[in-house]
Amino acid sequence: MLFRLADPGTISLVRSGITLITALNLLITAGTKISKRQWLAIVFQICGVLVTQYNPESGSLYPLSTYVLLIFQTAVSASAGVYNQTLLKGESGSLHVCNMSLYAAGTIINAVIHLASRLISPEEPSFFEGYNSWGAFMVIVSNVFIGLAITAVYKYSDALVKCFATAVSTGILLYVAPLIFHVPLSFLVLPGTITVFAATYLYLDNPAPKPAPAADDWTNATMEDAVPHTFMGTVMAMFAVLGTHGKLRYVGLAGTSTVSIGLILALVSYKTLAPTIIAESKVPTLQSPLRNAMAYVRWNSHIPERIPTIMEYTPFFAGMHISMPQLSGKLPFNNLTADNYEDTMRIYSSVAQTMQDILDAPSNSSAANMTGLMYFHFDSWVDPLGFSSEDLDKIWFLDGSDPPFRCMTSSAGLPGHWMWNDEWKQDEKIKPALKEVVNKLDPSLRSRINSGEWCSGWSDIYYIPRHYFIDYIYLSRVFHAHRVVHELAIPTMVHIIDLMRRTHVSNTFEILTHLGDCWGNCCALFPKPTDVLWHRCGHRMDLQNETVTRVFYDRLDEHAKMLGTPLYNETLAEPLMDAEHIFNPEEVASFLSKPVDVYSGGTSGI
Numbered sequence: 001m002l003f004r005l006a007d008p009g010t011i012s013l014v015r016s017g018i019t020l021i022t023a024l025n026l027l028i029t030a031g032t033k034i035s036k037r038q039w040l041a042i043v044f045q046i047c048g049v050l051v052t053q054y055n056p057e058s059g060s061l062y063p064l065s066t067y068v069l070l071i072f073q074t075a076v077s078a079s080a081g082v083y084n085q086t087l088l089k090g091e092s093g094s095l096h097v098c099n100m101s102l103y104a105a106g107t108i109i110n111a112v113i114h115l116a117s118r119l120i121s122p123e124e125p126s127f128f129e130g131y132n133s134w135g136a137f138m139v140i141v142s143n144v145f146i147g148l149a150i151t152a153v154y155k156y157s158d159a160l161v162k163c164f165a166t167a168v169s170t171g172i173l174l175y176v177a178p179l180i181f182h183v184p185l186s187f188l189v190l191p192g193t194i195t196v197f198a199a200t201y202l203y204l205d206n207p208a209p210k211p212a213p214a215a216d217d218w219t220n221a222t223m224e225d226a227v228p229h230t231f232m233g234t235v236m237a238m239f240a241v242l243g244t245h246g247k248l249r250y251v252g253l254a255g256t257s258t259v260s261i262g263l264i265l266a267l268v269s270y271k272t273l274a275p276t277i278i279a280e281s282k283v284p285t286l287q288s289p290l291r292n293a294m295a296y297v298r299w300n301s302h303i304p305e306r307i308p309t310i311m312e313y314t315p316f317f318a319g320m321h322i323s324m325p326q327l328s329g330k331l332p333f334n335n336l337t338a339d340n341y342e343d344t345m346r347i348y349s350s351v352a353q354t355m356q357d358i359l360d361a362p363s364n365s366s367a368a369n370m371t372g373l374m375y376f377h378f379d380s381w382v383d384p385l386g387f388s389s390e391d392l393d394k395i396w397f398l399d400g401s402d403p404p405f406r407c408m409t410s411s412a413g414l415p416g417h418w419m420w421n422d423e424w425k426q427d428e429k430i431k432p433a434l435k436e437v438v439n440k441l442d443p444s445l446r447s448r449i450n451s452g453e454w455c456s457g458w459s460d461i462y463y464i465p466r467h468y469f470i471d472y473i474y475l476s477r478v479f480h481a482h483r484v485v486h487e488l489a490i491p492t493m494v495h496i497i498d499l500m501r502r503t504h505v506s507n508t509f510e511i512l513t514h515l516g517d518c519w520g521n522c523c524a525l526f527p528k529p530t531d532v533l534w535h536r537c538g539h540r541m542d543l544q545n546e547t548v549t550r551v552f553y554d555r556l557d558e559h560a561k562m563l564g565t566p567l568y569n570e571t572l573a574e575p576l577m578d579a580e581h582i583f584n585p586e587e588v589a590s591f592l593s594k595p596v597d598v599y600s601g602g603t604s605g606i
Contacts, residue, residue: 284566
């Protein structure tokens, strides 16, 4: 997680401050003597680290939370280094046997954490995920050699020498990071790294006496006739019993391991630390504009084999609702995730029920935070990232050609359509529905609406914000009671909400966004691959045409992989901003100052 929040050079340099914590650990727990010049070198090195991380404009390169996490990890690492040194120096056996014991224990502990994480969080990667490149194997091999080298240093030298030796690689990483990770190279990096290296040399050039108090000095603190009377005495007595050479050292090791595993599992299960730190990051990430909306996908016939394909939309929405006749069971049902509604021509009634389920969801559920609902047919295509610039507080409705979005008071003179034939007679069914709606409106708003006007429109794709759910639900029940088909009911409901919710009667774009760039219409067939690629939405796509279908869904999969990636200026490591100009201003001024030859179309002098 640290490498997702900061670059390797920063991590390595901050961890160079491990020398101070290690020195304090050695001084308190092992009684190691450190000379004044060595203390000066340690402080000198810390100052160098701070200089490299200072930025005159922002004060630091990363948020405070990132540095807090780095310092915490550094403290844990320092304590573990001192403990390892004490264990290794107290063992007279083979260094390789110690390594085998150490890494075997590490394998077991990490395996337990991995299995527990998989049980708690299904999103946890599988054990061998990521080991599909030579780079991953080389990281393992390099860490093997690093582990062997560090163990030898602990055995034959001390943890402080290891800390200062690590600083040699930090300068290299800090200068390489801008080339690989596009991190800005501050002008203070040069003096800061020079300070770090000078401090390292100063420490190594001034060795201090190494004798430490014998174990018996601390063991005596636990004797019955030597009860400690100070806080430090109590701590030393406990360490003598539970420490590396104490009688209950295995109990101490088991206790510290249990506490460490518990803390790690708590972070994994509740996911409190990482989301907070990532949320505080100044660098924005790519997000789906519909990430807080429900996707309501409708089938007019029973085709369950198409469901897996549609589920590729999942990363872009807060939830997926599958609506299909005969989906499951014989009895009608409708819940947050599915329904088997049979009345295809009045599907808006089922959409309204799903909206009601969202509004009724418990406050601690994911549905409680849903901000809208996007309806579309399974054979439509919708590119979620293509709607990033749209206002999520408005209703989105298609403005197509068949049927066109238009409002009228009579179907006379309109082209022949199944809605107006003698069997359906929809213009006769919608009139009493409108009359009922108008009678229940607030009297002060009735003048905004023509009680005899209804609308028709292409209704295969639309979006309703949460704050209009109640309006949609109420109107849908009225129109459903009068058996109005969805190509009339939905456009008319949208029109009524638009008229009633405007702050001013003439503000025609306040509530409603017309989607006029979607390909096709209610009954269009056979879009080409270019139609799918050049339109953010459309209907309808022949899912049996693998060529056209994969063009869209391959792009959808690529967009899904991009979600969560940082959006930043790779040169300045700052969020992307609107460009003030796209050409060099001096070049433009010089170019425009030259006379134009209108006959040749060029600029004289070029």
